[in-house]
Amino acid sequence: MRPLRRFFHRLTSWARRQQDEDRLRAEIEEHLAMQTAENLRAGLSPTEARRQAALKFGTVEAIKEGYREQRGLPFLETLIQDTRYALRRLRKSPAFTITTVVTLALGIGATTSIFTLVHAVILKSLAVANPAELYRLGKESRCCYWSRYSQDKEFSLVSYELYKYFRNHTKEFAELAAFAASEQLSGVRRAGTSAPAQSYPSEFVSGNYFTMFGINAYAGRVFTAADDRPGAPPVAIMSYRLWQQGYGSDPSVIGAVFNLSDSPFVVVGISPPGFFGDTLRDNPPDFFLPLATEGDDINKPDTHWLDLIGRLRPGAAPATIEAEMRVELKQWLRSHWGEMDANDRAKFPQQTLFLGPGGAGITSMREEYEHWLQILMMVSAFVLLIVCANVANLMLVRGLERRRQTSLSMALGARPSRLVRQALTESIILSLVGGAAGLIIAFAGTRLILHFAFPPVFGAAGIPISASPSMPVLLFAFSLSLITGVTFGIAAPAALLRAPARSRGRCSWYSRPRSRLFCFPPRDSSPPLCAISSIRILDSKPIDAS
Amino acid sequence: MKEKADVLQGTLALMVLKTLDVLGPLHGYGIARRIEQISGDLLAVNQGTLYPVLLKLEQEGSIASEWGASENNRKARFYRLTRDGRKQLRAEARDWEQTAAIIERFFIVKAEDLQ
Numbered sequence: 001m002r003p004l005r006r007f008f009h010r011l012t013s014w015a016r017r018q019q020d021e022d023r024l025r026a027e028i029e030e031h032l033a034m035q036t037a038e039n040l041r042a043g044l045s046p047t048e049a050r051r052q053a054a055l056k057f058g059t060v061e062a063i064k065e066g067y068r069e070q071r072g073l074p075f076l077e078t079l080i081q082d083t084r085y086a087l088r089r090l091r092k093s094p095a096f097t098i099t100t101v102v103t104l105a106l107g108i109g110a111t112t113s114i115f116t117l118v119h120a121v122i123l124k125s126l127a128v129a130n131p132a133e134l135y136r137l138g139k140e141s142r143c144c145y146w147s148r149y150s151q152d153k154e155f156s157l158v159s160y161e162l163y164k165y166f167r168n169h170t171k172e173f174a175e176l177a178a179f180a181a182s183e184q185l186s187g188v189r190r191a192g193t194s195a196p197a198q199s200y201p202s203e204f205v206s207g208n209y210f211t212m213f214g215i216n217a218y219a220g221r222v223f224t225a226a227d228d229r230p231g232a233p234p235v236a237i238m239s240y241r242l243w244q245q246g247y248g249s250d251p252s253v254i255g256a257v258f259n260l261s262d263s264p265f266v267v268v269g270i271s272p273p274g275f276f277g278d279t280l281r282d283n284p285p286d287f288f289l290p291l292a293t294e295g296d297d298i299n300k301p302d303t304h305w306l307d308l309i310g311r312l313r314p315g316a317a318p319a320t321i322e323a324e325m326r327v328e329l330k331q332w333l334r335s336h337w338g339e340m341d342a343n344d345r346a347k348f349p350q351q352t353l354f355l356g357p358g359g360a361g362i363t364s365m366r367e368e369y370e371h372w373l374q375i376l377m378m379v380s381a382f383v384l385l386i387v388c389a390n391v392a393n394l395m396l397v398r399g400l401e402r403r404r405q406t407s408l409s410m411a412l413g414a415r416p417s418r419l420v421r422q423a424l425t426e427s428i429i430l431s432l433v434g435g436a437a438g439l440i441i442a443f444a445g446t447r448l449i450l451h452f453a454f455p456p457v458f459g460a461a462g463i464p465i466s467a468s469p470s471m472p473v474l475l476f477a478f479s480l481s482l483i484t485g486v487t488f489g490i491a492a493p494a495a496l497l498r499a500p501a502r503s504r505g506r507c508s509w510y511s512r513p514r515s516r517l518f519c520f521p522p523r524d525s526s527p528p529l530c531a532i533s534s535i536r537i538l539d540s541k542p543i544d545a546s
Numbered sequence: 547m548k549e550k551a552d553v554l555q556g557t558l559a560l561m562v563l564k565t566l567d568v569l570g571p572l573h574g575y576g577i578a579r580r581i582e583q584i585s586g587d588l589l590a591v592n593q594g595t596l597y598p599v600l601l602k603l604e605q606e607g608s609i610a611s612e613w614g615a616s617e618n619n620r621k622a623r624f625y626r627l628t629r630d631g632r633k634q635l636r637a638e639a640r641d642w643e644q645t646a647a648i649i650e651r652f653f654i655v656k657a658e659d660l661q
Contacts, residue, residue: 005605005606005607006602006605006606009604009605010605023623024597026621026623027574027597027622027623028594028597030573030574030575030616030620030621030622030623031574031575031578031593033620034573034575034616034620034622035575035593037618056593057592057593057594058592058593058594058595059592059594060594062594063592063594063595063597063598066595066597066598067597067598067601069598
């Protein structure tokens with residue numbers, strides 16, 4: 001309780017320190033006046049009385065210093081002082097400051113932007129409800145059609161009839177949705193306007209597609225099973241992107257008729273902003289259409305053009321479902337035995353299927369780029385290490401160059417802990433500035449990488465990857481550089497403080513060529529070499545010049 | 547070095563509290579004189595060290611202060627014991643007595659007593 005009260009007192013008194021200072025001065029003045037009066041009564045001369053009083057009181061400045069330490073927040077005050085001092089010192093050596101900040105910024109920025117891409121392509125789940133509950137058919141992504149009654153390696157694309165067979169027989173799926181493995185481009189024109197048709201990608205999806213993903217419409221409604229029946233009035237769902245960019249978020253779009261490749265569709269809803277469909281690709285669909293409106297491949301049991309993703313019922317085991325679906329596949333194929341040719345019949349025993357996690361959707365892009373992105377990530381990790389080594393090096397050299405100043409400060413009575421704190425403050429400020437600049441570079445870098453990796457096409461949606469850097473990586477890269485900066489920033493003054501007092505005042509060993517040599521590891525050297533060189537520096541014994 | 551200063555400050559605080567307890571509200575100079583009289587030369591070195599102690603005690607709520615007029619009509623800051631301070635004094639006095647008693651026993655004990 002008491003320390004708490006003291007803290008609040010300090011907090012408030014910090015705000016009115018001038019007042020306190022005045023009060024102390026008045027009190028000291030009173031004290032001295034009373035003591036002087038006393039001394040006068042004892043028979044001393046006025047001058048002597050005053051002198052004795054002052055002597056008895058002690059050094060006024062030291063007492064004021066002690067008083068100030070009791071009052072206010074000395075920690076905060078020294079922090080402000082140290083910060084000012086550090087800023088002044090950094091301003092005086094712009095070359096060092098700029099080099100360090102730029103090095104840090106590039107390292108942090110590059111690592112973060114590359115990892116942001118890796119995160120989006122390899123690690124991120126779809127923006128849907130509980131992606132962990134989703135499972136998809138097939139280990140590898142396939143494009144786009146597969147005919148007849150046998151598929152190599154695994155049965156991963158299905159026909160509309162096979163989809164319905166799976167959906168009706170596999171009860172462990174709360175919802176099993178199907179969608180076309182490829183998009184198509186449709187010429188789109190709003191009915192009743194004379195504007196030229198624009199082409200936008202569209203995708204056929206089953207009626208329970210949005211329900212399965214757990215996605216609600218941003219405006220209007222999503223599909224229902226009734227929309228996906230033969231003869232149902234043709235409806236469509238528009239992407240938020242197109243609604244916003246193409247139609248200025250016009251509410252009258254919902255309920256309006258659009259001609260897609262000359263067939264009329266009523267737009268009944270707008271998909272939510274973060275939703276880009278089932279596959280990460282550089283031209284996500286702008287229209288979702290019910291499977292039943294496809295009207296061509298849909299009637300062919302041996303044309304396989306659909307991908308499947310299902311949401312498991314709570315507690316259902318994927319392995320059990322997989323086994324069950326293998327049996328269902330065989331049963332379905334047997335029911336078409338009459339239509340199968342000799343080749344299909346010969347391959348029949350090998351026909352099987354696999355079920356895999358579907359939280360990330362259809363991961364064709366991941367499969368395509370994973371290898372390269374991993375290499376890129378390793379390279380960027382090395383870049384970050386090299387940056388750390390460089391910063392360490394810069395900090396150490398700076399610490400050594402400041403030995404004379406440090407020695408002087410100590411000779412003038414600066415406390416060693418204060419000197420280390422000043423070095424620490426400087427390192428932290430540098431790291432903070434570097435980190436802030438790194439954030440900007442991370443933003444710009446991610447944008448740049450996306451621009452080069454997926455060149456934008458006019459009017460199209462473009463890759464749905466956000467350019468905002470991934471926070472965990474940014475924090476990681478930033479902490480790493482902070483730790484490096486701090487460790488090596490205080491290493492030099494700390495080493496100086498450990499040195500014997502007699503040699504402190506001399507900068508003899510600092511100009512010794514051997515130490516200097518070790519101070520500058522070649523730019524492409526590995527971090528261990530830098531670590532060794534720093535150990536060399538810390539271990540080297542000062543030579544006494546006297 | 548630091549430890550010694552801490553001990554001095556701790557005892558000084560206790561002396562201040564006891565002085566205010568015995569004599570009632572008093573200004574800084576009065577407290578200094580009183581402690582000097584009783585303790586001989588402990589405070590004679592630096593009367594000024596009293597002021598940081600007074601501030602600390604005030605922050606802790608053990609004493610309170612206000613401006614007033616001294617006996618020869620000078621403006622002076624008067625310190626008085628608060629209820630908390632009285633409690634603290636009692637507790638610390640008890641602690642101090644215990645410590646002193648223990649230390650005293652250690653000094654009284656002679657080698658032959660332990661055999």
